[in-house]
Amino acid sequence: METSAVMWTAAVATAGLIYWFVWVMGAAEVKGKRAVDLKMGSITRDKVQDKYKQYWSFFRRPKETAEASSEKVPAFVDTFYNLVTDIYEWGWGQSFHFSPSIPGRSHRDATRLHEERVADLIGARPGQRIVDVGCGVGGPMRAIAARSGAHVVGITINEYQVGRARAHNRKSGLDTLCEVVCGNFLQMPFPDASFDGAYSIEATCHAPRLEDVYAEIHRVLKPGALYVSYEWVITALYRADDPDHVETIQGIERGDALPGLRAHDEVAAIARKAGFEVLDERDLARPPAGPWWTRLKMGRIAYWRNHLVVSALALLRIAPKGVVDVHEMLYETARHLSRGGENGIFTPMHMILCRKPLLAPKAEDGNPQESSS
Numbered sequence: 524m525e526t527s528a529v530m531w532t533a534a535v536a537t538a539g540l541i542y543w544f545v546w547v548m549g550a551a552e553v554k555g556k557r558a559v560d561l562k563m564g565s566i567t568r569d570k571v572q573d574k575y576k577q578y579w580s581f582f583r584r585p586k587e588t589a590e591a592s593s594e595k596v597p598a599f600v601d602t603f604y605n606l607v608t609d610i611y612e613w614g615w616g617q618s619f620h621f622s623p624s625i626p627g628r629s630h631r632d633a634t635r636l637h638e639e640r641v642a643d644l645i646g647a648r649p650g651q652r653i654v655d656v657g658c659g660v661g662g663p664m665r666a667i668a669a670r671s672g673a674h675v676v677g678i679t680i681n682e683y684q685v686g687r688a689r690a691h692n693r694k695s696g697l698d699t700l701c702e703v704v705c706g707n708f709l710q711m712p713f714p715d716a717s718f719d720g721a722y723s724i725e726a727t728c729h730a731p732r733l734e735d736v737y738a739e740i741h742r743v744l745k746p747g748a749l750y751v752s753y754e755w756v757i758t759a760l761y762r763a764d765d766p767d768h769v770e771t772i773q774g775i776e777r778g779d780a781l782p783g784l785r786a787h788d789e790v791a792a793i794a795r796k797a798g799f800e801v802l803d804e805r806d807l808a809r810p811p812a813g814p815w816w817t818r819l820k821m822g823r824i825a826y827w828r829n830h831l832v833v834s835a836l837a838l839l840r841i842a843p844k845g846v847v848d849v850h851e852m853l854y855e856t857a858r859h860l861s862r863g864g865e866n867g868i869f870t871p872m873h874m875i876l877c878r879k880p881l882l883a884p885k886a887e888d889g890n891p892q893e894s895s896s
């Protein structure tokens with residue numbers, strides 16, 4: 524073959540490979556986001572690397588830093604979601620959480636069932652107003668509204684997610700039932716006693732003090748309303764004197780913008796302190812539930828492919844440079860999360876079901892008060 528023919532063949536093959544990597548394999552599982560559309564939320568291209576460095580230096584020692592400057596946590600969590608939202612959508616889907624694997628069922632089904640369980644636990648029904656505390660781009664909100672017919676109002680600190688969630692709501696025809704607002708769940712822009720139910724899926728772990736977000740949820744619920752949360756916690760198997768355990772938990776905190784994971788046995792006491800009655804509390808990851816971390820482990824080849832895709836896109840200046848660093852951080856985080864799941868020291872689905880009592884606790888004169896907020 525002539526040299527020019529060889530060169531042409533090689534060029535066409537390379538172009539075909541790039542096309543396959545970027546446009547075909549690079550499409551999200553839910554086809555919501557493609558690699559070529561990766562942005563870094565509302566951060567401008569030239570600021571991505573700086574923002575990533577700032578995030579990393581804040582969360583490198585998550586617990587100490589967040590304890591010393593807890594008021595800064597929501598802003599850094601916002602930065603984190605600017606950096607990761609598109610990568611999450613591209614490589615995971617529109618629901619930013621884990622779910623127990625179910626033999627013979629797809630990840631998409633397992634995710635939806637884990638979300639529908641929330642609707643069932645709080646008895647959501649048509650005509651009710653439910654708040655989704657930390658709603659992401661609204662995967663759970665759409666599943667819960669579709670299942671229950673309830674009106675769901677989601678709140679997220681990240682403006683970019685608000686835009687994505689609203690676009691998905693419109694596209695799925697659920698925008699009459701689903702609403703999204705930008706705000707801090709530690710100071711929600713809602714009146715007292717304005718919701719018939721509430722839920723949070725893998726979101727309150729971002730609060731520096733769980734009591735603050737629980738108190739705020741308690742405030743916006745009507746007396747008698749139910750609240751369910753899937754919490755990220757350290758389990759009873761954790762040993763503080765085991766360096767491998769310590770490294771795993773710190774790795775999870777660092778790569779997920781967490782100001783210190785809580786222990787499983789702290790959650791119910793905090794809910795009661797916020798004024799809730801605790802109706803049920805369970806780790807949904809315990810057998811017979813299938814392991815939630817298998818999806819993360821199975822994705823290793825895809826992550827390697829994704830690494831090539833983001834590196835190529837950054838090289839071609841289609842994606843901002845910092846995207847490679849963010850992707851690497853997520854790869855590391857996936858390793859720590861899988862390890863935490865496998866050795867049983869961490870769960871992302873410690874479920875707590877609470878009710879705001881009809882009557883507030885006794886007043887000083889010993890008589891129960893009518894519960895208002």
Ligand SMILES: C=C(CC[C@@H](C)[C@H]1CC[C@H]2C3=CC[C@H]4[C@H](C)[C@@H](O)CC[C@]4(C)[C@H]3CC[C@]12C)C(C)C
Pocket residue numbers: 610611613614615618619620621725726728779780819822825826827829830850853854856857860
């Ligand atoms: C609840 C939270 C997020 C949970 C998960 C949705 C995400 C945790 C780790 C993320 C990922 C890790 C590896 C990425 C991979 C390297 C990339 O190629 C494709 C996306 C990932 C799979 C990404 C997807 C989302 C997670 C699983 C926290 C933040 C409280």
Ligand SMILES: C[S@@+](CC[C@H](N)C(=O)[O-])C[C@H]1O[C@@H](n2cnc3c(N)ncnc32)[C@H](O)[C@@H]1O
Pocket residue numbers: 597600604617618619620656657658659660661662663678679680681684706707708709723724725726727729730
């Ligand atoms: C891991 S995502 C989960 C999103 C959604 N629950 C889901 O399962 O798809 C966590 C969410 O909590 C939100 N969040 C974190 N801290 C917040 C805060 N202080 N106020 C409002 N939202 C917050 C993030 O913006 C993000 O949307």
